[in-house]
Amino acid sequence: MTDFYYNNITLGFLVFKVWLFKIILCNFVIHCAGLLTRHNTLRRYLYLLGLLDGPLCRGCGVKEETSAHVLCECEALASLRHMYLGSFFLEPEDVKSISLGAVWSFSRATGLP
Numbered sequence: 443m444t445d446f447y448y449n450n451i452t453l454g455f456l457v458f459k460v461w462l463f464k465i466i467l468c469n470f471v472i473h474c475a476g477l478l479t480r481h482n483t484l485r486r487y488l489y490l491l492g493l494l495d496g497p498l499c500r501g502c503g504v505k506e507e508t509s510a511h512v513l514c515e516c517e518a519l520a521s522l523r524h525m526y527l528g529s530f531f532l533e534p535e536d537v538k539s540i541s542l543g544a545v546w547s548f549s550r551a552t553g554l555p
Contacts, residue, residue, distance in 0.1 A: 477509045477549055478537075484508060484554065500554070510534050512554065513545070522551050 476482030485507035489497035499507040501518030512519060514532040524530045526548035527540055537545075 477513060477545060482509065484512065501552075512552065513537055513548075519552055522548060526551055 481487065485494055485500065486497040487508075488494045489506075497506040499505055499511060499516055499518070501507075501512075501516050504517075505511050505515070507516075513523075513527075514534055514537065516523075520530045523532070526544055528544075529536070532540075
């Protein structure tokens with residue numbers, strides 16, 4: 443009886459770990475793919491879909507909130523960009539050399555959806 447109970451607990455824990463891994467992986471893919479392909483929930487994209495009244499950045503309020511703006515030039519995100527991506531400001535070409543893990547960490551730290 444004990445072996446049966448132990449095996450069911452172990453199997454349940456394994457299923458939970460696989461489920462948790464899938465959630466983390468999906469979150470990773472959604473954030474990175476959204477930022478890199480520009481199909482995301484940033485304000486410019488939502489504005490083009492007619493879901494918002496304006497495309498201005500939530501951080502600085504000066505330029506349109508696009509992937510390039512968030513990843514490369516928003517002044518409100520400069521310190522986070524430096525912490526996670528290694529530079530206060532980037533050129534769009536520089537994004538190609540940044541690891542997906544760094545992009546994901548930066549995306550999560552900004553709090554942007």
